[in-house]
Amino acid sequence: MSRVDVANVTKKFGQAVALDDVSITFEDGGFFALLGPSGSGKTTLLRTIAGFYFPEAGTIRIGEQNVETVPVEKRDIGMMFQNYALFPNMSVADNVGFGLRVRKTPAAEEKRRIAEALELVQLGAMANRKPSQLSGGQRQRVALARAIVTNPRVLLLDEPLSALDKTLRVDMQIELKRIQREIGITTIFVTHDQEEALTLSDRIGILKAGRIVQAGPPREVYDRPIDAFAAGFLGEANWLPEAALSGLSLPGSPGGRRFATRPEMLSISAEAPGEGRNAVKGRLQQRVFAGAMATCLVDVAGQQWKLVARDRDIPELPGGGEVWLSWDPADTLAVPA
Amino acid sequence: MAELVTPAERRRLFTLLSPAYLWLLVAVFLPLSAMLFFSFLTDMPQDAPDWGVTLGNYAEFLTNPTYSTLLAKSLKLAVTVTFFCVLIGYPCALVLAKSIKGRSREALFLMVILPFWSNSLVRIFSWAIVLRGNGVLERAINFVLPFDVRLNLMFTTDAVVIGLVHSYLPYVILTLYLALQAVDDDLIDAARSMGASKLTILRRILLPLSLPGLLAGAVLVFVPVVGSFMEPRILGGRMGTYYGTVIEDQFVAVYNWPLGAALSFILLAVVIVILAAASPVLKRAQT
Missing domain, CATH: 2.40.50.100 (RNA polymerase II/Efflux pump adaptor protein, barrel-sandwich hybrid domain)
Incomplete structure (x- = not known):
């Protein structure tokens, strides 16, 4: 568990500026939602923190370590993807155990931690199923178990609930919040759904055109928007x-x-x-x-x-x-x- | 397949499918049946009025060890060619599917498919020019290296393998490209986020998920190479006697169609047996 500091990060794709001098701090153990319209740079910010992109300028710190030049496989993060991204050729247990096996965890410990993670997401009975035999919500839980089983320093979620239908999504929101509290992991969550952002997070950052417009606790951002965009994007404004x-x-x-x-x-x-x-x-x-x-x-x-x-x-x-x-x-x- | 309830639906299906079946009947089934018939004759009916029915042509394969030796040689050639096609084709397909985007991908694709569009005879003779003594390849190497190099590739098994690999490589690249293209990039990203190295991703995710495409490509290469005759004949010279060339000889030189037909059906049977033996592996790969 670590805090994440992003300072003066700029990321360009060719001519297009995806992140424009972004500075933001994600507190240790906090649940932070990045909210913004499509093209606002929220996913780019998440993927830059993950290490899929390297910024042109600025620093990223996870805990005490500067990571802006560290590739994703060495950053020790957990990530959940929009479309689950479960490995279809592996069982649920093998999916969850993938990161442990990569880290050469002893077999007995691997087995114990897979069982723990699946227990945490209430899927203990599904260990031997293939992802194709699971429902959408179950796949989501497997993806979550897989992301946290290695005890990463930070959990990154890229619109993880957008593929679920409404009722399931609300269930998963509650579940996600419970698990996040239980293990106390620093969590950064990208969404375009303002309700989801308000429900889940203890801090919200609103992005527009590669910049952070406003960041703060949900109530503060909702009650005291800093500009017209923030007022109109989080909640509705007359x-x-x-x-x-x-x-x-x-x-x-x-x-x-x-x-x-x-x-x-x-x-x-x-x-x-x-x-x-x-x-x-x-x-x-x-x-x-x-x-x-x-x-x-x-x-x-x-x-x-x-x-x-x-x-x-x-x-x-x-x-x-x-x-x-x-x-x-x-x-x-x-x-x- | 959906269940057919009414006779009307059955009739409609039959009508829609009949052109395809008619085509299969005329273009595949009839010639094959004729050949199967020929393979049991002593002579072709139009040549010898005293033709009769015999199993002699099949007995010939069993009694004369030359044929089985050549068949083994052809199978070994097919294994070698398939191996090299996969060895070269997999990295090519991987790069095309996962590393290169946009226009450069189109350009590379064109280069992969280009051999398909050229006449195979032209292609093989081009290789002959490249591979022969004092040919393009030798001159190029001697131009760069200070000492004299004699490759002597022409009229060797290596020349046959090179020509065949070049001819059949596009099949492997295209089937593998499709298989690898179907692997969601998020899977690779997810594996990376869990700390997997490139090699681990290849071994545990890309290879298993592209295995059906790999096997399909391998079959597409293996089967025609077993019966190939043009490349062995032109590039192999005296070394180029294979099962396929012997069959060709029966039809165009010796004019012993019945024996040629019998040898062809033995080849067909052997290929079917091999594929049937491999099918449990193929099936497992598909799930």
């Missing part, structure tokens, strides 16, 4: 139109800043709300019922706003009618324009 700003209670002066609210912070009503709340007027376009929750789409001065609330908390409103959207002034997000 942007306040320039014209609507007057009369609202805002955190700081409006000059050079933009303001937004989160969909779940809003309440909707037919009449103007009372004192002490910020409110804008709009036209209700659509109300989408989704069981416990409901979404309202409201046209606010030509912009579409979104409100998410418990269905029972939303009053009956005529479609196309005039409505008020209101929120606690403390819940207003402010970012530099």
Whole structure:
């Protein structure tokens, strides 16, 4: 278990700059999610930490060791791939034992550690199966067992859950979090799924165009986004139109800043709300019922706003009618324009 | 295969498949049957009005040790050629499938396939020019090296092997390329992340996963080489008497078609026996 320090790392592919002077620290034992749209450089960063790519500039430290010129096979990392990447010609046990055998672990210890790892992912009974005989979720667990069985210094996950269907994914998220806590391994996790990032990690880094836009605990990044991109990428943002700003209670002066609210912070009503709340007027376009929750789409001065609330908390409103959207002034997000 | 429920489906399948079967019947089954028939005759019917049916042609193979000696020699040649094709072809296919991308891959592919497009006779005579005494190869070597080198490759078994390997190498490279191409790059990355060296990856992942392609390529080389006659004849000279050349002689020189046909069917039987013996290995490789 080690902390990972990335300092001033630049990585280019030909002319394209994939990582642009990236500096970030991954704390020992932490669960860190790298979040960003495709092409933002999150996978490149992960693979550079893994050692598949060597940076043009900058340093990478794993623990006390500078590793930026060390190839992947010598970095002592565990990695999980998007499509499991299990060896189809080997049994589950041989897949898990691959890294141990490469390290010439004594047979008895190898056997014990394979059994331990499979026990940890609750697949003890599947040791002799071939990967083709397993379900998607089981393959995922085997891939995880295989990645951690060698006690690597850091666990790198490249969108490991994106190939699973929704319910299975949630199960695996919980499972992954449990196992990560149990063995306390420093984990770096690449995803484009913001919900997954929020659920799993204790720190989030948002990337855009090869740069880290913002890094911090999920709540902090969610509640205090550093710019419009971070606000829109992690969670959804309803942007306040320039014209609507007057009369609202805002955190700081409006000059050079933009303001937004989160969909779940809003309440909707037919009449103007009372004192002490910020409110804008709009036209209700659509109300989408989704069981416990409901979404309202409201046209606010030509912009579409979104409100998410418990269905029972939303009053009956005529479609196309005039409505008020209101929120606690403390819940207003402010970012530099 | 999906189960056929209705007679209509059966009829449709039959209609769709019939051109293929008709073609197989006319192009493969009929000539082969004719040859099988010839192999039991004493003489060709159009030459000798007193032709009869006999097992003599097959008995000839058993009584005259020359044929079995030559068959053994041909089998050994096929093993040698297959071995070198795989030895040279595997690294080529590996580099093509895993190391080179884009336009340079296309260019290399062209060079691999080029022998396919040239006339085989032209190809073999080109080798003759290269390999003969004071030929292209010897001159080139003597040009570089200070001392005199005499290779004397022409009209040797080595010349036959070189010519055959060159002719059949594309089969091995193409089948292996397809097999290696199908191996997900993530598997290699995963192995590397676990600390595996290149050699370990080759031995434990690439080789096992490309084994079906390797065996398919080997069969594609082995079978035609056993019966080859052109390369041995031109490049082998006096050393170039093989089972295939003897069969050819029966048809074009001695004009003993029945014996030629019988020898051909013995070869076919031997090849089938060899492949059948190897099939458990082949089957295991596929799972």
